[in-house]
Amino acid sequence: MNSESALALFFEEAFEQSNLLESLLLSLDEQPESNAEDLSAMFRSAHTIKGSAGLFALDGLIAFTHVMENVLDRLRNGELAIDKPLVALLLACNDHLQQMLVHYRNAPSEPFPEDAEHRRLLAALEEHTQFEHSGASTPPAAAPESTACGTWHLFLRYHPDLFRHGFDPASFLRYLGKLGEIVHIHTRLETPDTLLELDPTTCRLSNELAFRSPATAAEIASAFEFIQDESEIDILPPASGYDVFAALAARYGGSAESHLARWQEAGYLPANTPQPTAPQVQVPTSESTAKPSAVPEKRRGADRVEGSRFIRIEAAKLDALINRVGELVISAASSRMRAKETDDSDMIQAVEVLSQLVEGIRDDALNLRMVPISEIFNRFPRMVHDVSGRLGKEIELDLVGADTEIDKSMIEKLTDPLMHIVRNAIDHGIEDAASRIAQGKPARGLLRLKAYHDTGAIVVDVSDDGRGMNKAAILAKAQERGLLPEGRQLSDQEIYKLIFLPGFSTAEQVSDISGRGVGMDVVRRNIDALRGEIEVLSKPGLGSTLRIRLPLTLAIIDGFHVEVAGSSLVLPLDMMAECMDMPTEQISRETRQIWLRDAWIPYVSLRELFALPPCDGPEYVVVAQFGQTTAGIIVDRLIGDIQAVIKPLGSLFRSLRGVSGSTIMGNGRLALILDIPQLIQLALNREHRLVEQRQAELTEHGITPTHPETRATQPLTPWRSS
Structure with missing residues (x-):
């Protein structure tokens, strides 16, 4: 392995070990009676x-x-x-360890600057250890003779890669001296x-050594x-x-x-022991030997290969593979289209198998x-531990669905965004303990992060009580x-969406944790960049939930091909509920609603959205669904x-607005990919405004609106800025 790649691998593994150490320390803080394995x-x-x-x-x-190790x-x-x-000291030392890793990753040949914080942590650590900071531990005195002591015989044949893995044989012997x-x-020496x-x-x-000790075989x-x-x-x-x-x-x-x-x-x-005639007996492997003899090297190597279930791959290589697969998908679509044009059944079948x-x-x-x-969730126990400690609050963090991919x-x-x-x-x-009581x-507040899959998306809820x-x-x-027009009535969701405006904050005091109004607008921008939506749910006195909904992938999707005015468009297939002919009678042009079986749903016409001339031929409605909201999208084909x-x-x-990306069709033409959540929200907002206007007009003339098409539908749900 080349030295640069080996160093990169070291830092990756070192950060993993440091993160593991942090999680174990946090579990110690919660449950000091931790087991010996931890x-x-x-x-x-x-x-x-x-x-x-x-x-x-x-x-x-x-x-x-x-010194940490000691x-x-x-x-x-x-x-x-x-x-x-x-525990707090070891957490601080682990943070400092990560800073050292970052320093050496950027400049491996430059010494780490030992500032006052570095010296303080070392001094605090050395107060908890009997060893000096010289890098070598002093072996304790040998175990005293006793009738319980026996002489064990140890035979240590080290693996050839021992040095490469960073181990020193002498360190094991020094540790053995403690027993x-x-x-x-x-x-x-071979x-x-x-x-x-x-x-x-x-x-x-x-x-090869003789070792007198009262210790057990396992010790x-x-x-x-x-x-x-x-x-x-081999331990005899x-x-x-x-x-x-x-x-x-033998x-x-x-x-x-x-x-x-x-x-x-x-x-x-003993010197007078006779020479063996047929040394065929294997070293015993019962518990009395404490440690069974190691299996032959060839067998052990095979076992390690069979147990290697994971390999590390550079992210750039994986991205290159996805790009190649994307081009392969486009080529397969082109082949399928050309095969259908030939009307050759064998060719069509072969291309279908290929597809x-x-x-x-x-x-x-x-x-x-x-x-x-969990790669994200695992970062929060430490943050919650530190922030709640600084604020003097008791908070329990509950992570649900950490295995969601x-x-x-x-x-x-x-x-x-989740950090904010x-x-x-x-x-x-979450209130302080006195206010909660x-x-x-309960004096202890609950903060829950929950992840799950829902209708072709991944949903992450951040809830508190x-x-x-x-x-x-x-x-x-x-x-x-001055953000509210005079006389404008806002729904709950429209009120909650105000917190995402830049600089908006209701905090009475500004702290180093929050209150400056520079966080939630960043949340909105980052979620928008991921083609996601964010919804706010809240009940006074009971808590709030911020629900983030994201697409499963940013690379390749299953789509549905439609046309509007001769232009190709693609809708994400997992958000489509059904397709239907345009209903000519069960439609309200005034409030932009369609009667679908037993309810009015809003719709958006793509011709109107893209300022295209009216359609002379038949039109169709694609019923799209996102979360709990439904809307119709009118297309030509x-x-x-x-x-x-x-x-x-x-x-x-x-x-x-309404477009999340583009793609290349099998015939080489470009097609736009529609942003279904944004189109649904556009339809909901437009419907809501038209219904309000219609109701205001009727009320102005002394008429009480009763027709179903003038009723506002369900409250506005996921909001997304443009």
């Missing part, structure tokens, strides 16, 4: 970062992580008590046949937990029989007699970009800023299903 996992995270950093001589990172080691050994100040006394040790085979990064060492084996899956570790209990040593000597290869003679000389075997395969490749390629939304390209773009929403919920939404609520939004305060602020590769519009057309 404590060991925390130690392993720090140890892995330190060991891997050694491969690249990142000395500052190694030194800092070493504290975590004392935690897992029960030498330190877990409390909130210690007892190393009576005898013999280090063997020399290569030629200088050409000499590689300083290859470990050719092995250790001794734990000293090698980081390398036991790759290296061969006290008073093991001659057959056990003989079998081990399995080691070479001359079994020389192995046995060496062990006899070291005192592992099905292309569709399968498309789905598989898109699935490669899908990742669990989302397009990888949306991860970073969605994180920032969560901060506002903690600061403005006075209202009969706080005070809810104050509509009166929102209206008052809007009137103060219904063509059929199509796979559309989404191409973004240029900056000149970003403000174009």
Whole structure:
């Protein structure tokens, strides 16, 4: 592996280990009686970062992580008590560790500047450890002799990649010294046949030692937990029989007699023990041996290959694959169209089979970009912990649907909006403990992030059980800023949408968390950039929910091909409910409504929207649905299903309403992809205004409106700015 790619891989894995350490520390803060597995996992995270950093001589990172590792080691050994100040210190150290990783990622050869904060954290860590910050720990005194002590025999054959993985054999022996006394040790070095085979990064060492300790087999084996899956570790209990040593000597290869003679000389075997005649007995694998002998290297390598279920792929390579698949989809559509023109049944059948395969490749390629939304959700426990602590509030974070998958390209773009929403919920939404108790609520507030799939979209809800939004305060602020026309009556959704205006804030005090009015407009812009919608639901005294609805993918969709005035348009297929002939009698041109079975629904005419001349021929209605809202879209022709590769519009057309992108048809023509949510909202807004005007006119003439076509439909739901 080339050094640059190896370094990039190190930083990726180091950040993963740091994030794991943070999540485990947060769980400790919630439940101090954490189990031993979590404590060991925390130690392993720090140890892995330190060991891997050694491969690249990142000395500052190694030194800092070493002190963290010492504290975590004392935690897992029960030498330190877990409390909130210690957890807070380790969280701060982990943050500092991530800053060091960022520094070395940008400038691997430059030392990390040890500022006052760096020195403060080191000093605080060293108060919790018996070791100095020299990088080497002082082995404790050997275990005292006792009748319970026995002499174990350990045979350590290290894996050739041990150094490359950042491990030092001496560190395991030092740790072993905590459990007892190393009576005898013999280090063997396997020399290569030629200088050409000499590689300083290859470990050719092995250790054989006698170890006197009262420890159990499992405790001794734990000293090698980081390398036991790759290296061969044989642990023979006290008073093991001659057959056990003989079998081990036979399995080691070479001359079994020389192995046995060496062990006899070291005192592992009595000098008068007879030589074996048929050393066929295997090393025992019962619990009495503590650690079964490692399987042969070839077998272990096969097991590791079979267990490798994941591989790392650069995002750029994945994007290139998606682009190629998109071009393949366009070519397949073109082939299908040309095959139909030939009227050759064999050709048509062959192309259909090809199209099905292309569709399968498309789905598989898109699935490669899908990742669990936990990549976003996992960032919030720490943020909620810190922000709620600064505000003196008790808040429980509930993450639901973290395994729901989302397009990888949306991860970073969605994180920032969610951060703003969560901060506002903690600061403005959830009350302090005293206020909640006075209202009969639990002192501990609840903040829930929930993700789920719904009608071809992914939905993310951010809910709290706080005070809810104050509509009166929102209206008052809007009137103060001159944002409300005189006499205009707003629905709840129209009131709530005011919070997304730039600089709009009802906060009485500005803090470093929120209140400046620079957050929610960013939320709206980012959601718009993802072709999404945001809806606000709130009940006074019970809490609020901000619901974000996003498309499943930003690359390729299943669409429905329609035409208007000879121009091709594509509607996302998963938002279409049905198609029907244009009803000539059950339609209200005044209020832009169509009677669909048992209800009036709004409609939008694409000819009117794009300022095209009226249609002379028949028209059709595509009934589209988005969430709980339904509307009709009037078109000239219904063509059929199509796979559309989404191409973004240029900056000149970003403000174009009702259009989310473009695609290339099989015949090479360009087609616009319609933005169904925006068209539905446009229809709802237009219908609402026309109904208000109609009712005002009738009321002005003393007429009470009763005709169903003058009734306003359901309250306006998802709002989207243009």
